[in-house]
Amino acid sequence: MTDVRDAPVAARTRADEAPSASEPWFEGGPARTAAEVLDLLRRYREAEAAMRARARSSMRMNETDLRALRHLLRAQRHDDLVRQRDLAEALDISSASVTALVDRLERSGHVERRPHPSDRRSVVLVPTADTDREVRETLGDLHARMAAVAEDLTPEQLAAVGRFLSGMVDAVRSTGADERA
Amino acid sequence: MTDVRDAPVAARTRADEAPSASEPWFEGGPARTAAEVLDLLRRYREAEAAMRARARSSMRMNETDLRALRHLLRAQRHDDLVRQRDLAEALDISSASVTALVDRLERSGHVERRPHPSDRRSVVLVPTADTDREVRETLGDLHARMAAVAEDLTPEQLAAVGRFLSGMVDAVRSTGADERA
DNA sequence: GATGATCCTTCGACAATCTAGCAACGTGGG
DNA sequence: CCCACGTTGCTAGATTGTCGAAGGATCATC
Numbered sequence: 001m002t003d004v005r006d007a008p009v010a011a012r013t014r015a016d017e018a019p020s021a022s023e024p025w026f027e028g029g030p031a032r033t034a035a036e037v038l039d040l041l042r043r044y045r046e047a048e049a050a051m052r053a054r055a056r057s058s059m060r061m062n063e064t065d066l067r068a069l070r071h072l073l074r075a076q077r078h079d080d081l082v083r084q085r086d087l088a089e090a091l092d093i094s095s096a097s098v099t100a101l102v103d104r105l106e107r108s109g110h111v112e113r114r115p116h117p118s119d120r121r122s123v124v125l126v127p128t129a130d131t132d133r134e135v136r137e138t139l140g141d142l143h144a145r146m147a148a149v150a151e152d153l154t155p156e157q158l159a160a161v162g163r164f165l166s167g168m169v170d171a172v173r174s175t176g177a178d179e180r181a
Numbered sequence: 182m183t184d185v186r187d188a189p190v191a192a193r194t195r196a197d198e199a200p201s202a203s204e205p206w207f208e209g210g211p212a213r214t215a216a217e218v219l220d221l222l223r224r225y226r227e228a229e230a231a232m233r234a235r236a237r238s239s240m241r242m243n244e245t246d247l248r249a250l251r252h253l254l255r256a257q258r259h260d261d262l263v264r265q266r267d268l269a270e271a272l273d274i275s276s277a278s279v280t281a282l283v284d285r286l287e288r289s290g291h292v293e294r295r296p297h298p299s300d301r302r303s304v305v306l307v308p309t310a311d312t313d314r315e316v317r318e319t320l321g322d323l324h325a326r327m328a329a330v331a332e333d334l335t336p337e338q339l340a341a342v343g344r345f346l347s348g349m350v351d352a353v354r355s356t357g358a359d360e361r362a
Numbered sequence: 363g364a365t366g367a368t369c370c371t372t373c374g375a376c377a378a379t380c381t382a383g384c385a386a387c388g389t390g391g392g
Numbered sequence: 393c394c395c396a397c398g399t400t401g402c403t404a405g406a407t408t409g410t411c412g413a414a415g416g417a418t419c420a421t422c
Contacts, residue, residue: 094380121388150216
């Protein structure tokens with residue numbers, strides 16, 4: 001499922017951290033060319049997509065429903081109310097699709113419709129306690145592992161990664177804007 | 182469409198490249214915390230997803246068809262033959278879906294069915310000349326901009342980014358594997 | 363050559379999405 | 393106060409992309 005068969009580069013990473021003795025690779029890891037780094041970014045994208053596919057399969061859910069759940073859990077952490085309308089905008093689907101989506105999530109016990117405190121037209125969506133637990137279990141300690149990697153970097157390395165990622169965001173943002181309107 | 186409203190961090194990047202005078206930020210960009218870097222990665226993911234949505238809309242195509250096209254163009258650069266079966270595996274969809282998919286792409290003039298040189302059961306899929314051009318136009322010089330960012334980094338910075346991305350790949354790969362089989 | 367595997371297609375079903383239209387509710391000006 | 397208009401979520405019907413099952417043609421093997 002788009003995952004294995006290209007492990008070598010990723011797997012080599014930790015093993016090669018022993019300094020090459022001729023060049024001062026401090027604690028920075030192996031040498032990389034620009035092309036290799038871009039290829040690594042591609043590999044990250046693919047690994048991430050594969051992970052989402054696994055999560056989708058594990059929770060028996062389609063992509064949109066999973067995105068909705070993540071949006072709801074995120075909003076819950078910020079104590080934000082989420083109406084169906086908000087979900088429609090966040091997921092870029094029609095309000096009719098959101099109705100169907102919430103029907104599914106409600107039927108599977110992942111979300112509850114609550115009356116909006118100040119607007120009787122609206123519905124407030126609340127993820128179930130089980131949902132939070134299920135997502136955490138499915139993701140394992142993904143965030144912790146990612147944080148550990150980032151926290152292992154020196155300030156200079158963090159700055160380098162920050163610069164790189166910012167550049168990637170800018171590069172990607174200024175693409176495909178040739179659309180009508 | 183999930184894109185704007187969070188520009189500050191990305192926008193700040195280039196502007197802040199002037200050294201802060203108290204700490205030696207060589208040519209490394211602004212200081213970053215681990216949390217900020219992970220947030221940047223999330224922003225990259227969202228920007229990338231938004232770009233794909235724009236490309237999809239611009240070429241009037243769904244996600245799968247676009248992935249198929251990218252796969253075909255990539256294979257063409259490597260002089261690899263792609264049968265429908267290969268596409269089914271690469272995209273993780275059924276052979277029936279591939280038939281429908283290729284029907285669509287053929288009808289829209291993006292791909293041609295050619296006889297396989299040595300297997301008369303198979304069909305070799307070849308992207309049209311226009312397809313390559315259209316994709317290039319849609320993506321603009323995305324790859325050039327990304328390459329420019331990477332090539333602007335020092336070897337130490339490249340190594341740092343490589344280490345970070347490898348770590349992210351490993352973190353993501355070892356997630357959600359709690360699935361049956 | 364016969365037999366089983368592989369490649370693609372067709373068919374019917376289903377899930378997820380869309381648009382259009384509607385009823386309930388909120389908002390602001392006479 | 394009330395009325396016109398915008399907003400919110402729901403329903404109905406159509407469309408799209410996917411699947412599984414079955415079948416015909418071809419390949420590979422004994």
